[in-house]
Amino acid sequence: MPSLGRLHLITDTRPGRDPLAVLRAALPVARADLVVQVRVEDDATDREAYELARLVVDACRPYGARCLVNDRLHVAVAVVAAGGHVGADDLPVAAARRVLGPDAVLGATAREPGGARAAVAAGASYLGVGPCHATTTKSGLPTPIGPAGVRAVAGAVDVPVIAIGGVTAATVPALRAAGAYGVAVVGAVSGAADPARATAELLGALTC
Numbered sequence: 104m105p106s107l108g109r110l111h112l113i114t115d116t117r118p119g120r121d122p123l124a125v126l127r128a129a130l131p132v133a134r135a136d137l138v139v140q141v142r143v144e145d146d147a148t149d150r151e152a153y154e155l156a157r158l159v160v161d162a163c164r165p166y167g168a169r170c171l172v173n174d175r176l177h178v179a180v181a182v183v184a185a186g187g188h189v190g191a192d193d194l195p196v197a198a199a200r201r202v203l204g205p206d207a208v209l210g211a212t213a214r215e216p217g218g219a220r221a222a223v224a225a226g227a228s229y230l231g232v233g234p235c236h237a238t239t240t241k242s243g244l245p246t247p248i249g250p251a252g253v254r255a256v257a258g259a260v261d262v263p264v265i266a267i268g269g270v271t272a273a274t275v276p277a278l279r280a281a282g283a284y285g286v287a288v289v290g291a292v293s294g295a296a297d298p299a300r301a302t303a304e305l306l307g308a309l310t311c
């Protein structure tokens with residue numbers, strides 16, 4: 104299986120956003136370094152999630168980028184995505200692994216070392232760890248864990264740690280120094296005036 108991309112772009116499906124336009128800007132820049140996580144609003148229908156995921160899989164294919172589906176693993180299977188991502192309100196990791204099969208990419212959210220070890224033991228192939236910094240993209244999150252929280256988790260597991268939450272190109276070096284393999288972003292690319300340039304800046308920070 105190819106190695107996991109280091110830049111995870113999560114679709115921004117809030118009203119007024121155009122996740123496919125953002126994706127079309129990011130793909131030629133990041134190519135196979137990009138993982139696109141299809142994440143829709145909770146009130147989106149499965150049909151809406153499926154249609155978006157189908158378009159994302161098709162867009163990623165020529166670039167060798169991989170698509171994961173957040174929460175809705177039946178959609179991941181239906182569009183033949185590379186895998187999915189689950190958190191505390193979703194299927195348990197072991198059940199998600201059974202749904203996706205042994206070879207799929209399976210991400211799990213972990214906020215501290217104990218939960219991280221449990222997720223890996225249950226079958227997670229990478230961990231989404233955060234929130235690293237304050238974010239306006241998602242509400243109801245716990246206090247940011249900062250690079251120190253990332254370091255605690257990264258030191259406890261041997262799967263890639265993807266830092267998430269308020270990540271920008273400027274904060275990547277400290278997260279990488281703390282042991283993050285890569286980062287997941289919404290606003291740093293979707294909210295940028297020039298998403299292609301923002302993608303290049305994030306990649307530059309990840310690969311230097």
Ligand SMILES: Cc1ncc(COP(=O)(O)OP(=O)(O)O)c(N)n1
Nearest residue numbers: 188189190191212231232265267287
């Ligand atoms: C890479 C990555 N990390 C964490 C999350 C958050 O997942 P979850 O806790 O299930 O919350 P929702 O995204 O489902 O609201 C993620 N999606 N990706």
Ligand SMILES: Cc1nc(C(=O)O)sc1CCOP(=O)(O)O
Nearest residue numbers: 233234238240268269288289290
């Ligand atoms: C979807 C999500 N999950 C998080 C977590 O910590 O579990 S933070 C987050 C939002 C990430 O968006 P941005 O890059 O704009 O901060």
Ligand SMILES: [Mg+2]
Nearest residue numbers: 174189190193
């Ligand atoms: Mg979830």
